[in-house]
Amino acid sequence: MMSLVLALVAGSCKLGQKYVRPDMPLPATLDAGVPTDTFSIADLGWWDIYTDTILQRLIKQTVEHNKDLRIADARIKELAARKRVAFANLFPEVSGSAYVQKEGLNYGGDSYKNDPENGLKASLSWEIDLWGNKRWADEQGRAQLMEGVENRRALVMSLVAQVAQAYYELVALDNELAIVRQTLDARKESVRLAKLRFEGGLTSETAYQQARVEYARTATRIPVIERDISLMENEISFIAGEFPSSIVRSSQAGMRLPGEIPVGIPSTLMERRPDIRAAEQGLIAANAAVGVAYTNRFPRLTLTGTLGLESDEFSDFLKSPMHFLSAGLLGPIFDMGRRQGAYRAQQAVYEQECLAYEKVVLNAFREVRDAIVSYNKAQEIYRSIEELERSSKTNMELAQLQYINGVIGYIDVLDAQRSYFDAQVGLSNAARDRRLAMVQLYKALGGGY
Numbered sequence: 001m002m003s004l005v006l007a008l009v010a011g012s013c014k015l016g017q018k019y020v021r022p023d024m025p026l027p028a029t030l031d032a033g034v035p036t037d038t039f040s041i042a043d044l045g046w047w048d049i050y051t052d053t054i055l056q057r058l059i060k061q062t063v064e065h066n067k068d069l070r071i072a073d074a075r076i077k078e079l080a081a082r083k084r085v086a087f088a089n090l091f092p093e094v095s096g097s098a099y100v101q102k103e104g105l106n107y108g109g110d111s112y113k114n115d116p117e118n119g120l121k122a123s124l125s126w127e128i129d130l131w132g133n134k135r136w137a138d139e140q141g142r143a144q145l146m147e148g149v150e151n152r153r154a155l156v157m158s159l160v161a162q163v164a165q166a167y168y169e170l171v172a173l174d175n176e177l178a179i180v181r182q183t184l185d186a187r188k189e190s191v192r193l194a195k196l197r198f199e200g201g202l203t204s205e206t207a208y209q210q211a212r213v214e215y216a217r218t219a220t221r222i223p224v225i226e227r228d229i230s231l232m233e234n235e236i237s238f239i240a241g242e243f244p245s246s247i248v249r250s251s252q253a254g255m256r257l258p259g260e261i262p263v264g265i266p267s268t269l270m271e272r273r274p275d276i277r278a279a280e281q282g283l284i285a286a287n288a289a290v291g292v293a294y295t296n297r298f299p300r301l302t303l304t305g306t307l308g309l310e311s312d313e314f315s316d317f318l319k320s321p322m323h324f325l326s327a328g329l330l331g332p333i334f335d336m337g338r339r340q341g342a343y344r345a346q347q348a349v350y351e352q353e354c355l356a357y358e359k360v361v362l363n364a365f366r367e368v369r370d371a372i373v374s375y376n377k378a379q380e381i382y383r384s385i386e387e388l389e390r391s392s393k394t395n396m397e398l399a400q401l402q403y404i405n406g407v408i409g410y411i412d413v414l415d416a417q418r419s420y421f422d423a424q425v426g427l428s429n430a431a432r433d434r435r436l437a438m439v440q441l442y443k444a445l446g447g448g449y
Helices: 002-013 053-065 067-088 133-199 203-221 221-239 266-272 274-295 312-320 338-404 410-444
Strands: 093-101 103-106 111-116 115-128 298-310 320-329
Touching: 053 067, 053 093, 067 111, 067 133, 103 274, 111 133, 115 266, 115 312, 133 203, 133 221, 133 410, 203 221, 203 410, 274 338, 338 410
Parallel strands: none
Antiparallel strands: 093 115, 103 111, 115 298, 298 320
């Protein structure tokens, strides 16, 4: 009997199609305007990119307390336990029983008979994996576990980017609020001077009223920005897994902004981005599910054995060994195409997973190209607005001097002040956009997890 078991195990095979990664011809470079290099900024840790120590603390807090991450951790525990179940199904199951029973029989009503029985038994049950059904299930469980791990890494990558983006937006709002308040102080001084000139008969009342209107218009922006600041603080607190509270931040948010952008090569992007790796693990799991469905169509061989002691009397218990051995072969004969239909359905699921994997890869390359373009253009925009801000400031100072000397009217001064104010806000936003473009580029290249 044992030789038969060993022969069956040794002769078992694993029917089905072995997983092969879909062949996708990759572009030669990630972007035509960026030189190809094996090094990528995504190889740097997020603490090397986000040099602001307060932001680093927020990111660490998020990684420790974010609720979505805690859910992902629990999901991984679940998948690990299910993987253990699938692995355990490859091996025999041994169970034991001990019992004492007393049965009274009285067939016909006139022959009562006691039939006691005492037993101590160990039973073994083993379904031989003849066709690889259980090995396919084990492979599926392993791939699902790895998919969960990679999904968690992708979530960490996304959360790091979310915290960094929200933080830089918050700092930009602080900067904009400071600009508005500074401008409001200047508007207040303009109102005072306009009033003096009006009361002194140097200008008409129109100039004075225009100064008041401009002061009021500027003042309306403050509560709007303060509202946006509070909402952004609430968002950061939520991402970090905390109740809404004020967020400590620095006035100058530090960030590493390289002059040149090393982005790496296409093959490294495939290996670095956890969402691509997760999609491939999902594809491996789907292929294993096809193997399970395919091998479900074949007969199953189950071996069972029982060994123990069984006796009517306790006195003879240790002298009454028993054993029972059996082998059962169960296979489909007619099921109206149910197993074949399940197999075809799983093949269609695998086809869907192939297309989903290819879509994830295409989206990754699109995100990288978009991020490279956005970062390069954000740099150009920042430099141009920086020049605009300097020119607007010079123009405003000149206009104010000419107005005091009576060379130009107050309308010209207002135009110059508005231009300078818009340039200041634009420069603050350009600095913010440059940082956000770097955040998205770092994430798109697979950095941050």
